[in-house]
Amino acid sequence: MPAPQRVTRAALTAAARTVAEDEGVDAVTISAVAAAVGVRPPSLYKHVAHRHDLLRLIADDAARELDEDVAALTGSTTDPAASLAAIARAFRAFSIRSPRAASLLFAGAALSAEPQSDGMIALTGTLLDAVRDATPGDPLPAARTLTAWAHGFCTMEQAGAFQLGGDVDEAFEFGLTTLVHALTTRR
Incomplete structure (x- = not known):
């Protein structure tokens, strides 16, 4: 045997x-x-111990992978606004490449009450550092806004929810440019 x-x-x-x-x-x-x-x-x-542990493994792995993508893109520019745009573009590329894993990135609270995974802690740190460099004041509200917009856009895109015509890539870039401008000039 x-x-x-x-x-x-x-x-x-x-x-x-x-x-x-x-x-x-x-x-x-x-x-x-x-x-x-x-x-x-x-x-x-x-x-x-159970299925939720498997889902947490996926989410943690996804966060690590996305953090590597984001760190590579944000490290290639010294322009803070370009870093914010790179983060959103990296999230979109990841969401297209791994839509199911991307959907689990923000399901942590639903998966269990355990503390944040190492991957999410690293990803959050990378995001906060980039936002801190690009925006005045407390970076947390700006990071939440950027994350919520990118996640919402990508979730709608994956669901095929953009049915009004037009170019979805153009819409993404329009929204991103508008949001980054607003975040970097807020007072």
Whole structure:
């Protein structure tokens, strides 16, 4: 009889993300992820206590990936306004590339009452640093505004909710330019 397969956290996370992206977030179950990594469901309980832990793994991995994307883009410019625009564009690109994982980025409170994940802490720090450099005063309201706008736009785009015609890319850039201008000139 072959030795049981070892499941790494990276393999578990990748399998959960694949299930989510291919079949939807509702399809992420202990059984589905166990099958994806080639073990029996009881074996996963050594790594996660329940389905919400799998969803948190996806959200944390998504936050880490997005933070890397954002850090690379914001690090390539010294213009604070351009950094804010880069953050929104990175979020949109990520949302297009991984829509199901992107939807879990802001579902943390619904997933459990545990503290923020390491990935979300890093992403939040990167966002706050960029906003602090670009806007006067407390960066938190501006960071929340930028995040809410980008998330809302991307959620509507993924749902096919822009049905009035026109160019969605143009609408994104219009909204982004308007918002960045407002955030960087507020008093």
